[in-house]
Amino acid sequence: MTGNSLGLQPKQTRAYVNQELEDWANLGVEGHFEAKNPWLSYHEFLTEPMADIVGAKPIEVVVMNTLTANLHFMMASFYQPTKTRYKIVIESDAFPSDKYAVESQLRHHGFNHKEGLILWKPRKNEELLNYEDLETILNQQGDEIALIMIGGVNYYTGQFLDLKRITELGHKHGCIVGFDCAHGAGNVQLNLHDSGADFAAWCTYKYLNSGPGSLAGCFVHERHAYRKDLNRFAGWWSHNKQTRFNMRNEFNQLPGAEGWQLSNPPILSMAAIKASIDLFAEIGMEKLIAKSKKLTGYFEFLLKQLGEDTIRIITPSNPKERGCQLSIQVKNADKTLHNKLTEAGVISDWREPDVIRCAPTPFYNSYEDVYHLVEKLKAIL
Template identity: 50%
Template sequence: MTYQASLSYAVSQDQQDSLNIFREQFHFPQHNGKDAIYLCGNSLGLQPKALKAAIQQELDDWQTHAVEGYWRAENPWLYYQQFCRNPMAPLIGAQEQEVSIMNTLTTNLHLLMLSFYRPAGQRYKIIMEAGAFPSDQYAVETQVKLYGYDPADAIIEVAPRPGEHLIRLEDILQTISEQSDSLALLLFGGINYYTGQLFDIKALTDATHKAGAFAGFDLAHAVGNVPLQLHDWKVDFAVWCSYKYLNGGPGAVGGAFIHAQHAAKLDYPRAGGWWGNDESTRFLMEKGFVPKASAEGWQLSTAQVFNMVGLKTSLQLFGATTITALSAKSLHLTGYLEYLLQQLKGIPFEILTPKNCAERGAQLSLFFGNQGKAIHQQLTKAGIIADFREPGVIRLAPAPIYNTYQDVFHVYEIISNIQTF
C-alpha cells in the first residue's frame, strides 16, 4: 500500500473517505479551543451527539409514564435490551438469539464461567494468555479457587518467547495439544489490551474443541474494532464491554455471546434471575426457573435503561454502515499511522503490535523505554489524547468511525517535534 508523509495526502484521503460523515456525530474533547486529537477509543469511546436527546427521551418517559414506561415509553423498557441486541449481532457475526446485553464484562465472565468451567476429574485446567487484562486474571484465579484448586496448578499461561513481545499461535496450539487430557477451558482475549495483538479465534476454538474443552473469549478490545464470526467459528461463549470502540459511555452495559447449541438448551447449567425467565411466565411470579431459549436466558435483572441508552444510540450509527467497511478503513488508517511513525528520526521506540495487519485492529502500542511517560506528557500538552501503560508504552488507537487521516498526520507532526532527553 502506497502512503505519503504529507498533509495534502491526508486531506485527499479524508475527502475520499465515505465514512468521514460519522465524525460530525461525536463530541470531541477541546484543546485550546479546537478538537483534541483523540486516539483513546480503546479505553473510552467518544460521546455521540445524539445521546443527550436520547437520555432526555427516557427522562421524559419516566416523568410522563412512571412504571407504565415499561410498556408505553417511546422505547418500551420491557424490551430495552433487545434494542441493543439486534444491531449488535452483525458486529460479532452472531444470530440474535445468541446475544445478550446485560451486566458488565467481568460480571458476565463470572456468570458464563459458572456454565462453561465445570471441572471434573483430571479436566480442571484453564489456558489463558500471559499478561491478560487484570480483571480476567482475577476472575479465573477466583473461579478455580471456588472449586478448591491451586491457581498455580490449574491456570496455564501462554507467554511470548524470551525476547519477544507477541504470543505465537503455534505455541498456544501446542499448549492446548499438550494439555488435551486435562483442559477444561480456554479463555483468551480477542485482542490483547497491551500489545494490540489479534488472536486467531477460529484456530484456537477448533483446537480447543478437538481437545474436548470449551473455548471462551474476552472481546473487550475486539468488538466494534475487527470483524468477528462467532457463530460460524463455533465459539462457545464470549463477553465484552461497550464503552471502548462501541462508544456506550463510561461503565456502560456489557454483552455476552452464547452459541446457539448451548443457548437453546433450557437445562444448561447457569445462575438464574428474573429477567432470564421465559417472558410468557415471568409475571406469574411463580417458583420454578424456566429460562428463555436464548442467550437472554442468562440475564439476571431488569434492563438498566440509563446504562444502555448510550450503547443504543451509538449502535444506530454502526447500523448505518458495516463492520466490514469500518475494518477496511481501520486497516488503511492504522497502516498510515505505522508508515508515518517509521519516518520518525531521532526518537528511539519499538512498535509492539504485530506488523501483519491481519493480526491487529486499530491499536498500535509504542514502547519508548524510560522516556515513555515524558513523551506521553508532551503529547497531552500538544492536544493528543492517548493512553500510557507502564513501563513506557503509549497506545494509539485511531477509531475508524470518528478518526481521520489528518488526525494521524498531525500526530506524526507533533511526535516528530518532541524533544527527547
C-alpha cells in the first residue's frame, strides 16, 4: 500500500532494461544510433506519454535529472528576486526537501531564509489548507512575493490542491507559480497546461513505477518555450540537436522544456521509465483514475465502519480533492500500531507524529487487498 513512496516493478521492466544491456554489449558506442531504441534520442520516446500523464503538451515536458535538482534548475530561471520582491510561499507542511530547496535559494541570493519564507498554514485544529488563507497572504504581502511553490498533492494529508486556482491567484499578484507534483504524477489529473503554472517537477518512482531513485520529469509552460531572456544553466543536451556534435558552435538553445536539459541521460533509468509509462499509455489516466476513486472510496467506507471514535481520516472526503492515498489517524496509537500492521503483512507508511499513509494504487492493488488491510487493522485494534 505504498505506491505513494515506491511503486512496484512492472513485469516488463526487466525486458526493457535487458534490451539496453544487450545493445550495449553488442553495439558499444554505436548503440547511440543503432540500438533498437537509439540512445541519442531515447528521452524523446518518453515525452508524449509523459505529457499525457500530467496533462501537458509535448513541448512542455522533458524527463531529466531528479526531482529536487529539477526544482533548483527551475528556480534558477524563474526565481528572480529583487530587493523588495524576494519572498517565497510554500505550504507549512511541505515535503522537507522542498523546504530545504527554497531556503537554500533564498540564502543563495543573499536573503535571510527565515524572513524570506512565508508558510501557508492550515487553520488551528485543522490539517487541510484553506485557499482563503492563501488569498489573505497574497493580499497582504503579494508585492513582496516572487515565487509560490506548492506541493500539488500534499504528501502528509493527501490533499490534492487546485493548481489552476493557486496559479491564477499568484499571477494576479505578479508571482511566478510552480508545483512539486511528486505525489500527483500518475495519481491524479494534474492538467498542468490548463493550470497555467509556470513550471512543475515530479519524480517517477512513486506512482510512475520506474524504480528507486529513477529520473524525474519537468514541465515548463509553452508561453516560456521560446524565451531566451530567461536565466538558466546550460549543457550540451540543451543545445540545438542539429549542431550539438559540431562541438565548436556557440550555444543555441532548444525550445521548450528540452532546453533545460544538461547532460546525456542515463539510458537504463529511462528504460525502466519507458516500461511503466508504456502501460500508462495503454490503459490511460482516465480509466486508472476511475478505478482509483472506487478503490479509495471502498477503503474509506470500510475504515468508517470501525467508528469515528477510533479512526480519523485526515485526507479530504471529496474524491476531487484527493488521489488514492488516505492518511489515517488512530486514536491513542503510536508507531507500535504501524509496526504490528507491518508484521501482519501490510506494507504501509508511518509519518510522525501519528499518521499511517495507505495508497491503494489502481494499477496493482485490488479491492480484496483493501478488504484484507482493514480486516488486519481491525484485528490489531
